[in-house]
Amino acid sequence: MIIYLERQPLTVRDGITVAAAVTVTRTSCTGQPRAAFCGMGICQECRMTIDGRRQLACQTLCREGMQVERSV
Amino acid sequence: MNQACDILIVGSGPAGLAAARAASRTGLHITVIDDNPRAGGQIWRNGPDTQLEPAVVERLAVLEQPSIRYLPGTRVVAALKPGSLLLENAEHGFVMVYQRLILCCGARELLLPFPGWTLPGVTGAGALQALVKNGLSIHSERTVIAGSGPLLLASAATAREAGARVENVLEQASARSVTGFAAQLWRWPTKIRQALDLATTAYRWNSHVVEALGEQRLEAVRIKVGSRLKEIPCERLACGFGLVPNTTLAAHLGCELQGTAIAVDSLQCTNLPDVYAAGECTGIGGSELALVEGEIAGLAASGQHQEIKALLARRNHWQAFADRVRQTFTLNPAIHSLARPDTLLCRCEDVPFAAMACETSWTAAKLQTRCGMGACQGRVCGTAAQTLFGWDAPLPRSPLVPARISTLL
Numbered sequence: 279m280i281i282y283l284e285r286q287p288l289t290v291r292d293g294i295t296v297a298a299a300v301t302v303t304r305t306s307c308t309g310q311p312r313a314a315f316c317g318m319g320i321c322q323e324c325r326m327t328i329d330g331r332r333q334l335a336c337q338t339l340c341r342e343g344m345q346v347e348r349s350v
Numbered sequence: 351m352n353q354a355c356d357i358l359i360v361g362s363g364p365a366g367l368a369a370a371r372a373a374s375r376t377g378l379h380i381t382v383i384d385d386n387p388r389a390g391g392q393i394w395r396n397g398p399d400t401q402l403e404p405a406v407v408e409r410l411a412v413l414e415q416p417s418i419r420y421l422p423g424t425r426v427v428a429a430l431k432p433g434s435l436l437l438e439n440a441e442h443g444f445v446m447v448y449q450r451l452i453l454c455c456g457a458r459e460l461l462l463p464f465p466g467w468t469l470p471g472v473t474g475a476g477a478l479q480a481l482v483k484n485g486l487s488i489h490s491e492r493t494v495i496a497g498s499g500p501l502l503l504a505s506a507a508t509a510r511e512a513g514a515r516v517e518n519v520l521e522q523a524s525a526r527s528v529t530g531f532a533a534q535l536w537r538w539p540t541k542i543r544q545a546l547d548l549a550t551t552a553y554r555w556n557s558h559v560v561e562a563l564g565e566q567r568l569e570a571v572r573i574k575v576g577s578r579l580k581e582i583p584c585e586r587l588a589c590g591f592g593l594v595p596n597t598t599l600a601a602h603l604g605c606e607l608q609g610t611a612i613a614v615d616s617l618q619c620t621n622l623p624d625v626y627a628a629g630e631c632t633g634i635g636g637s638e639l640a641l642v643e644g645e646i647a648g649l650a651a652s653g654q655h656q657e658i659k660a661l662l663a664r665r666n667h668w669q670a671f672a673d674r675v676r677q678t679f680t681l682n683p684a685i686h687s688l689a690r691p692d693t694l695l696c697r698c699e700d701v702p703f704a705a706m707a708c709e710t711s712w713t714a715a716k717l718q719t720r721c722g723m724g725a726c727q728g729r730v731c732g733t734a735a736q737t738l739f740g741w742d743a744p745l746p747r748s749p750l751v752p753a754r755i756s757t758l759l
Contacts (some may be wrong), residue, residue: 298481310468315472315473316458317481
């Protein structure tokens with residue numbers, strides 16, 4: 279399956295979450311790179327723009343052609 | 351697009367599934383919601399590489415019954431008038447009207463600050479397990495697991511099965527606490543088998559993480575094993591200091607809390623009539639306790655009171671185990687002073703420890719520093735501040751989770 283991270287194609291296995299596919303999910307307000315931290319929808323570190331909507335990467339399954347962008 | 355049901359169950363982990371199964375015998379209309387895309391909660395989380403045990407598959411099958419509607423990927427945004435909740439999924443917001451509510455919201459990890467804890471590559475201990483079950487590849491990565499509680503061993507086992515090299519499992523509790531706990535396990539024979547299955551030579555008690563090191567991502571950890579400091583190169587650090595009941599929705603509804611958990615009576619009923627709670631959100635106890643509490647809540651909420659008496663002994667048995675776990679893994683005060691003045695405590699607003707430590711309460715700290723005003727709404731830093739400074743828990747306000755404007759209109 280192919281998803282697009284910052285418009286670049288990324289091949290991922292079926293059934294995995296977006297958080298499992300990306301290493302850095304956002305840049306913090308002081309410019310630090312962040313990644314999924316709690317893995318269960320609490321900490322919001324993995325919030326990303328997925329198909330135009332802000333969603334949690336750890337609770338979103340990859341879908342063919344999905345557009346994923348890091349959030350600031 | 352309102353929806354209605356007789357019984358609404360929030361959470362599809364062991365407690366929620368047991369409640370659904372017990373209540374479904376009456377033919378009432380039941381709805382089960384969960385914010386995760388797959389059912390099972392943290393412990394029975396299904397994923398691309400997970401082989402669930404047949405007993406768990408059977409538990410999950412309840413969601414396919416015709417009297418049960420299961421809505422994954424659905425969050426509670428706010429309570430409206432009594433008997434209705436505003437919900438949101440990836441597509442839209444909607445109102446759910448219910449007669450009875452069973453809260454099976456589970457627990458989250460106690461995540462405490464230490465230098466470097468914001469680096470990519472650092473996660474909670476249960477978090478690493480959750481991410482791996484959801485497909486994160488950690489094959490051949492050097493991994494350190496740290497914190498406190500039985501979850502560390504489970505997390506280490508998941509990491510090993512995924513091909514990671516587990517360098518150390520660091521338990522902050524003392525040798526005396528842990529061996530004393532192990533000596534009591536004969537009272538719960540299934541737990542002896544579990545402990546033997548999970549045992550590892552990488553386990554060290556009286557040990558903890560001191561600092562995560564790296565520039566753009568984790569490169570090494572500095573740890574303290576007994577009284578010795580060591581530095582270990584690694585790609586992953588999974589650190590969790592125990593579990594915290596999820597009480598946000600309950601507190602928002604007006605349920606009484608007892609300590610950090612939802613207060614319930616012998617029928618798992620909260621102080622609000624028609625609102626029940628079961629599992630970890632009523633106190634950390636593990637899946638066995640969650641199952642029996644969920645079953646009691648499901649029976650009580652569906653009017654099958656005569657069935658409950660037979661379950662009380664089982665609940666007491668597992669409650670005693672939960673009490674032992676809590677006593678064993680009490681946090682050592684050294685864990686409270688891992689953060690340095692410049693260590694970020696609020697990860698959403700990047701507020702350093704020093705800025706919060708000089709305040710006198712959560713509200714004062716929030717007003718002065720913006721801590722807890724970011725996307726997680728204090729679920730991480732508020733809980734850490736409760737633990738580190740003894741402040742009262744932040745009062746939840748709606749929307750309980752970040753929601754789309756269209757949901758709120």
